[in-house]
Amino acid sequence: MDFDYLLTGFFGTTELGDLSPDQLASGIERLQVQIGLERDDGRRFGLWCLAYMLGVAPDVTATFEDEDDRNAARDFMDTVDREMDAEEPN
Secondary structure (H helix, E strand, O other): OOHHHHHHHHHOOOOHHHOOHHHHHHHHHHHHHHHHHOOOHHHHHHHHHHHHHOOOOOOHHHHOOOHHHHHHHHHHHHHHHHHHHHHOOO
16 A cells, blocks of 8 residues: 555645644544455555554454454554654654
């Protein structure tokens, strides 16, 4: 999945900082609904990753039935969190 495509599809822009709080909330709501409706495992994973990066991802165990998908999501969380920690000034 293309990150810019997802941002444009759910938020109408790739510049989330330009959105009003209401526009951001509407895009997040559409994203969360789509995660729940998505039947393709790969697409659901991509949508969930975007939601995680926005701080609004649903619980891993509620989102993924397959244990491999759950583990991949946990690995993604660890990687993102590690990168964020590395970017924080000391």
